[in-house]
Each structure stands twice: as C-alpha cells, then as structure tokens.
Amino acid sequence: xxxxxxxxxxxxxxxxxxxxxxxxxxxxxxxxxxxxxxxxxxxxxxxxxxxxxxxxxxxxxxxxxxxxxxxxxxxxxxxxxxxxxxxxxxxxxxxxxxxxxxxxxxxxxxxxxxxxxxxxxxxxxxxxxxxxxxxxxxxxxxxxxxxxxxxxxxxxxxxxxxxxxxxxxxxxxxxxxxxxxxxxxxxxxxxxxxxxxxxxxxxxxxxxxxxxxxxxxxxxxxxxxxxxxxxxxxxxxxxxxxxxxxxxxxxxxxxxxxxxxxxxxxxxxxxxxxxxxxxxxxxxxxxxxxxxxxxxxxxxxxxxxxxxxxxxxxxxxxxxxxxxxxxxxxxxxxxxxxxxxxxxxxxxxxxxxxxxxxxxxxxxxxxxxxxxxxxxxxxxxxxxxxxxxxxxxxxxxxxxxxxxxxxxxxxxxxxxxxxxxxxxxxxxxxxxxxxxxxxxxxxxxxxxxxxxxxxxxxxxxxxxxxxxxxxxxxxxxxxxxxxxxxxxxxxxxxxxxxxxxxxxxxxxxxxx
Numbered sequence: 001x002x003x004x005x006x007x008x009x010x011x012x013x014x015x016x017x018x019x020x021x022x023x024x025x026x027x028x029x030x031x032x033x034x035x036x037x038x039x040x041x042x043x044x045x046x047x048x049x050x051x052x053x054x055x056x057x058x059x060x061x062x063x064x065x066x067x068x069x070x071x072x073x074x075x076x077x078x079x080x081x082x083x084x085x086x087x088x089x090x091x092x093x094x095x096x097x098x099x100x101x102x103x104x105x106x107x108x109x110x111x112x113x114x115x116x117x118x119x120x121x122x123x124x125x126x127x128x129x130x131x132x133x134x135x136x137x138x139x140x141x142x143x144x145x146x147x148x149x150x151x152x153x154x155x156x157x158x159x160x161x162x163x164x165x166x167x168x169x170x171x172x173x174x175x176x177x178x179x180x181x182x183x184x185x186x187x188x189x190x191x192x193x194x195x196x197x198x199x200x201x202x203x204x205x206x207x208x209x210x211x212x213x214x215x216x217x218x219x220x221x222x223x224x225x226x227x228x229x230x231x232x233x234x235x236x237x238x239x240x241x242x243x244x245x246x247x248x249x250x251x252x253x254x255x256x257x258x259x260x261x262x263x264x265x266x267x268x269x270x271x272x273x274x275x276x277x278x279x280x281x282x283x284x285x286x287x288x289x290x291x292x293x294x295x296x297x298x299x300x301x302x303x304x305x306x307x308x309x310x311x312x313x314x315x316x317x318x319x320x321x322x323x324x325x326x327x328x329x330x331x332x333x334x335x336x337x338x339x340x341x342x343x344x345x346x347x348x349x350x351x352x353x354x355x356x357x358x359x360x361x362x363x364x365x366x367x368x369x370x371x372x373x374x375x376x377x378x379x380x381x382x383x384x385x386x387x388x389x390x391x392x393x394x395x396x397x398x399x400x401x402x403x404x405x406x407x408x409x410x411x412x413x414x415x416x417x418x419x420x421x422x423x424x425x426x427x428x429x430x431x432x433x434x435x436x437x438x439x440x441x442x443x444x445x446x447x448x449x450x451x452x453x454x455x456x457x458x459x460x461x462x463x464x465x466x467x468x469x470x471x472x473x474x475x476x477x478x479x480x481x482x483x484x485x486x487x488x489x490x491x492x493x494x495x496x497x498x499x500x501x502x503x504x505x506x507x508x509x510x511x512x
Contacts, residue, residue, distance in 0.1 A: 057069075057211050057351055057352050057355050057356075058133065058355050058356060058359050058361065058364075062352075062364070062367055062368050062371050063371055065352065066345065066348055066349060066352065066368065066371055066372060066375070067375075069211070069213045069348035069351070069352070070213075070344050070345045070347075070348040070375075071344075072213045072214045072217035072218070073213055073217050073343070073344030073345075073347050073348055074340075074341060074344040074345075075217060075221060076216070076217035076218070076220040076221045076224070076344075077220075077340035077341070077343055077344050078340065079220065079221045079224035079225070080220065080224055080340060081336070081337040081340050082224060082228065083224045083227050083228055083231075084333050084336055084337060085333070085337070085397055085398075086228045086231070086232065087102075087228075087231055087249060088102070088329075088330065088333055088397075088398050089397060089398060090231070090232050090235055090236050090249075091235070091246070091249065092398050092399050093236060094235070094236075094245055094246070096322055096323070096326055096399075096401060096404065097177075097178045097179050097182060097322070098182055098245070098246060099326040099329060099330075099398075099399070099404070100179045100322045100325050100326050100329070101175070101178075101179045101180075101182035101183040101186065101246060102183075102186070102246070102329060103314065103325050103326060103328065103329030103332070104170050104173050104174070104175050104179065104180075104183045104314070105170070105183050105186050105187060105190075106329065106332065106333075107307045107310045107311050107314065108162065108166070108169075108187070108191075108307070109190065110303070110306075110307060110310075110336065111303055111304065111306075111307040112158055112191075112194060112197055112198075113197060113201070114303040114306070115154075115300050115303045115304070116151065116154065116155075116197055116198040116201040116202065117197075117201035117204065117205070118299070118303065118343065118347075118429075118430075119296055119299035119300040119302060119303050120150065120151070120154065120201075120202070120205075120292075120296035120297075120299070120300060121201050121202060121204065121205035121208075121296075122205070122295065122296065122299055122347070122350055122429075122430055122433035123292045123293065123294075123295035123296025123297070123299060123433065124143070124144075124147040124150075124202060124205040124206060124209060124292055124296065125205045125206075125208045125209035125347070125350045125351060125354070125433075126209070126295050126350055126354045126433045126434050126436060127143045127147075127209070127291045127292045127295065127354075128140045128143050128144060128147075128205075128206060128209030128210060128275060128354075129209045129210075129211075129350065129351040129353075129354025129355050129358065129434065130291075130354045130355070130357060130358040130436070131143060131358070132209070132210065132274070132275075132355060132358070133354060133355030133356065133357065133358020133359045134358040134359070137274075137275065139288075140209070140210075140274075140275045141275045141276055141277060141278060142278075142282075142285070142288055143275075143288055143291060143292060144206045144209075144268075144275050144276070144277040145277035145278060145279055145282050146284075146285070146288040146289055146292060147202050147205070147206060147277075147292055148199065148202055148203075148277060149284075150202070150289070150292060150293070150296070151195075151198040151199050151201075151202035152195060152198070152199065154198055155194045155195030155196070155197075155198035155199065156194075156195055158191060158194035158195075158198070159191055159192060159193075159194045159195065162187055162191035162194070163187075163188065163191060163192065166184065166187040166188075166191065167180075167184050167187075170183045170184060170187070172315070173311060173314055173315050173318065174314070174315055174318030174319070174325075179322070182245065182246045183246070185245065185246045185247045185250075186246040186247065186249065186250045187250075188247070189247050189250035189251050189254070190250035190253060190254060193254045193258075196254055196257045196258050196261060197254075197257050199261050199265075200223075200257050200258075200260050200261035200264065203216075203261060203264040203265055203268060204216035204219070204220065204264060206268060206273070206275065206277070207264065207267075207268070207273060208347060208350065208351060209275075209350075209351055209354070210273060210274035210275055210351070211274075211351045211355075212273065212274070213347075213348060215264070215267065216264065219260045219263050219264055220260060222259075222260065222263075223256045223257060223259060223260035224256070226252075226255070226256035226259055226260075227252055227253050227255075227256035227257075229252075230251070230252030230253075230255050230256060231248070231249045231252030231253060231256075232252070233248075233252070234247075234248030234249065234251050234252045235248040235249040235252065236248075294436065295433050295436050295438055298438045298439065298442055299429070299433060299438050299442065301442050301445070301446075302429060302438075302441060302442050302445045305442075305445040305446055305448070305449045306445060306448075308449060309445075309448060309449045309452050309453075309476070310332070312449075312452060312453055312456060313328075313452055313456065313469070313472075313473060314328070316456045316459075316460065316469060317466065317469060320466045323401065323403035323404050323406075323407055324403075324407045324466050326399070326401075326404045326407070327403075327404045327405070327406070327407025327408040327410070327411060328407065328408075328411055328470075330394070330395060330398050330399065330404070330408045331408055331411035331412050331415065331416075334384075334387060334394050334412065334416065334419075335415075335419055335422065338380045338383055338384055338419050338422075338423065339380065339419070339422050339423060339426055341376065341379050341380055341383075341423065342376035342379075342380055342422070342423035342424075342426035342427050343426060343430075345372050345375050345376050345379075345427055346372060346376065346426050346427045346429065346430030346431065347430060348372070349368055349369065349372040349427070349430055349431050349434060350430050350431075350433055350434040351434070352365075352368050352434065353365045353368050353369060353431055353434025353435055354433075354434040354435075354436075356368065356434075357434065357435050357436070357493065362493050362494050365434065365435055365493060366493065368431070368434075369427075369428070369431035369434075369435075369488055372427045372430070372431060373424055373427045373428055373431070373485060373488075375427070376423040376424055376426060376427035377420050377421075377423055377424040377427070377481075378420075379423070380419050380420050380422065380423030380424075381417065381419065381420025381423065382420075383419075384416040384417055384418070384419035384420060385416065385417045385420075387412055387416045388412055388413050388414075388416035388417050391408065391409040391412040391413060391416075392409070394408075394412065395408045395409060395412070407466065410466070410467055410470060411470045411473075414467070414470040414471055414473075414474050415470055415473050415474040415477065417474075418474040418475075418477040418478055419477065420481070421477045421478045421480060421481025421482065422477050422480065422481065423481075424481040424484065424485055425441065425444065425445075425480045425481045425483075425484035425485075428440075428441050428484040428485055428487070428488045429441040429484065431488060432487075432488060432491070435491075435493045437491050437492075437493055439487075439491075440484070440486075440487020440488060440490070440491050441484045441487055441488070443483075443487065444479075444480055444483035444484040444486075444487055445480065447479060447480070447483055448476045448477075448479050448480040448483075451475070451476050451479050452472065452473070452476045455472045455475075455476075456469065456472060459472060
C-alpha cells in the first residue's frame with residue numbers, strides 16, 4: 001500500500017513508510033490508524049467540577065461531632081456556673097437576708113437568660129441552621145438582622161415590665177423588710193439594662209447557628225471572669241471602691257455582658273462570621289420574623305412556665321421561714337449548674353439537627369436527638385447523685401449557718417438525683433428547636449407546672465412539711481423528663497409534603 005497523506009494532517013492511512021517508522025520506535029501499529037485531531041484550546045471542555053465541600057454537621061459521625069461542638073459550650077457554661085457559685089458566695093457574706101433576696105430575684109434573672117439564650121436564641125440558631133442547610137446564605141443573613149430587632153424589642157419589654165411590676169411581684173413571692181429592699185435594688189440595676197443580655201445572647205445564637213461554637217463560648221468565658229471580678233468588687237467593696245451590696249453585684253453582671261456583646265458584634269459585623277446581618281437597605285419581612293418566632297416565641301413559654309413553677313414553689317416555701325428559703329436557693333443553684341451541661345449538649349445539637357432537617361435527612365436528625373438525650377441524662381444524673389450522697393461538697397461553699405445547711409442537705413438528698421430528668425428534658429427541648437417542632441416539650445413543661453401547682457395546693461391543705469414539698473419538686477422533675485422524651489419520640493419531624501405539581505402544557509403536548 002502506498003502512502004496517502006492529507007495535507008491538513010487530520011487523517012493518515014498506514015503503509016510501508018508508516019511501518020518503517022513504527023519499527024524504529026519498537027512498536028507495531030495497525031495498517032490503519034487515526035491521528036489525533038487538532039483541538040482548539042478555546043473550545044477545550046472544562047474539567048469536571050469539584051465535589052462539594054463536606055459538612056461535618058451534616059455528614060460527620062454523630063457522637064464525635066456532637067462532643068466536638070459541645071465541649072466549648074461546657075467550658076463556657078461551667079464558667080457561668082462559677083459565676084453562680086461566686087455570686088452566691090459573696091452574697092452570703094452580705095448576710096442571710098441577701099441570700100433570701102437572691103432566692104427571690106433568681107427566677108427572674110434565669111427567665112431573662114434562658115429566654116434570650118435558650119428559647120429565642122435557639123429559635124435564631126435553628127432558623128439560620130436550616131437556611132444554611134438548604135444552601136441559602138442570603139436568607140441566613142437576613143434572618144440574623146431580624147433576630148437582632150427581635151432581641152432589642154424583647155429586652156426593652158423586660159425592662160419596662162420589671163421596673164414597673166417588679167416590686168409587686170417580689171412582694172407577692174413573700175419578700176418583706178430588708179429582704180424585699182435588697183431584692184428591689186438588684187432588680188432596678190439588672191433589669192434597667194435587660195436589653196444588654198438579650199443582644200449578647202442573640203449574637204451568640206447567630207454564631208452558633210452557623211456551627212461556630214468556640215468563639216461565643218470563649219467570649220462568654222471571658223465575660224464570666226469579668227463578672228466574678230466586677231461583681232465581687234462592686235458588691236463587697238475593695239480599696240477605694242465602696243460596698244454597693246446587691247446593686248453592685250447586678251452592675252458587675254451588666255458590665256461583663258456589655259463587654260462580651262461588643263466583641264461578638266465587632267466579629268459578626270466585620271464580615272468574619274459566616275453570616276453578616278445587613279441593616280442598610282433591610283426590607284422587613286414577616287416571613288423572616290415568623291421563621292424565628294415559630295420556634296423562639298413558642299419556646300419562650302417553656303422558661304416562662306419553668307420560672308412560674310419555681311416562683312410558685314418559692315412562694316410555698318416562704319412560709320417556712322428565711323432559713324428554708326435560703327437553703328432551697330442554694331440547692332436550686334446546683335440545679336442551674338448541672339443543667340448547664342445539658343444546655344451545652346442541647347445547644348450543640350441545634351445546628352446539627354437544623355442542618356439535617358434543611359438537607360431533608362430526618363433519620364439522622366432523630367439519631368442526633370437520641371444521642372444528645374443520653375449524654376445529658378447520664379452526665380447530669382451522675383453528678384447529681386454524687387451531690388445527693390455527699391451534700392456538704394456543695395453546701396460548704398455558701399454558708400455555715402446551721403439552719404440553712406440542714407435545709408440544703410435535705411433538699412439535695414431528695415431532689416438532686418432527679419436532676420437527670422431535667423437534663424433529659426433540656427436536651428429534648430433543644431432537639432425540638434432544631435427540628436422546628438417545639439410544642440411537645442412546651443406542653444411537658446405545662447404538665448409539670450400543673451403538677452407542682454396541684455400537688456402544692458394539696459400539701460398546703462394537709463399541713464405538709466418542707467420535706468414533703470422537696471419530694472414534690474423531685475417528682476415534678478421526673479414528670480417533665482419523661483413527657484419531654486415521649487413528645488420527641490411521637491412527634492413527626494418529616495416536612496409536610498407540598499401539592500403535586502401539575503404537568504405544564506408544553507410537556508403535555510409532547511405526549512400524544
């Protein structure tokens with residue numbers, strides 16, 4: 001066969017000359033070969049797209065990811081526990097009357113912090129996590145801006161409510177004389193700036209909704225250190241600083257919250273966070289408020305009912321005297337400390353569950369909720385049981401008054417083992433926030449409120465002792481935990497199916 005060559009070089013048919021070239025190269029070519037076609041570089045196809053970045057919150061192992069997100073929260077909330085211990089310690093130095101005053105004020109302070117950080121904060125984190133899980137970053141940024149507006153409104157509402165009605169509420173709880181005066185002094189300072197903790201906790205919720213747990217935890221840790229130092233100096237006095245008592249303790253808290261909130265605001269608005277609220281040209285949309293409030297507003301009923309439960313219980317114990325009331329206050333602070341562990345795990349579960357729901361991975365979301373509930377129940381219950389067996393480990397920190405110590409020991413021996421159920425209920429509460437299905441845990445809190453109110457009324461009619469009321473408190477914790485877990489198990493988390501899309505005329509015309 002003779003060589004045939006096309007001058008364009010696009011096709012070459014083999015022949016004698018081709019085989020000679022092949023032998024020189026040590027290769028054997030077929031008689032017919034197709035040369036490579038010249039490729040226009042501008043028309044060369046693009047390389048295949050890289051696979052999407054793997055999101056550990058959606059795809060990572062559940063237990064390891066949950067613990068990785070929870071440990072910064074544990075440290076930060078443990079620092080908050082140190083604040084509780086420190087405050088109770090130096091308030092105890094101000095006298096038994098100040099301890100009793102703090103027991104009156106404590107439910108309202110806890111209401112502010114849990115409603116802004118746990119309830120509405122959980123609603124904010126859940127909404128942002130669901131938006132990011134669906135891949136809508138613009139919506140997440142708009143939700144963050146609307147969340148800050150909600151925080152400002154709620155903070156101002158707390159200020160007006162407590163400044164106007166606070167003294168009457170404290171008196172209704174049984175505050176009298178110096179106890180009432182000191183409690184009012186604390187309320188006037190702390191709730192005069194209630195917008196500060198609301199904004200701080202909302203900024204932290206925005207960061208947590210993106211999966212960033214370390215930064216808000218670090219800032220809260222620093223705020224706790226400042227709160228201990230400033231509260232101690234202003235409350236007890238140091239050097240040239242006079243002793244301001246309960247007012248000084250409240251002022252120290254607000255100052256620390258202001259510093260922490262300012263740092264988080266700088267970080268978020270400087271563009272370093274995954275979402276950045278934008279107020280310039282912001283269009284207020286009801287849908288954004290609804291996406292947050294459908295979780296946050298409903299969840300606010302839970303801490304409200306919890307505080308109402310504690311308030312009713314405090315009122316019933318007030319008739320037994322200052323020592324019983326102060327002893328119960330010391331025990332209630334242990335409950336706050338231990339449940340911070342459940343808060344840490346629960347808060348970590350919100351973005352994990354929210355992003356799983358946004359990505360329509362409901363089975364994974366339920367496994368996350370189960371894992372978080374087990375961790376909270378075991379960890380809180382273990383520590384609570386140890387304190388119940390050795391109550392002086394806790395009581396010795398706060399007081400040496402024999403009457404107060406006896407009341408604290410009695411309450412802890414009865415109620416502390418049941419803190420495990422409080423931890424379980426908190427975990428289920430946050431898991432429901434991530435799934436935007438919160439009615440079950442809220443109704444569980446309603447059941448506990450009714451149980452305490454009805455049981456307390458029955459005990460009062462039968463001249464029961466303080467020990468009987470302590471047993472009532474322990475039983476109510478079990479009721480809350482069991483009902484909260486049952487509500488999560490029985491509630492459907494799958495998103496509602498939308499209507500079936502109709503076939504467009506263009507497509508229907510193709511099929512004849």
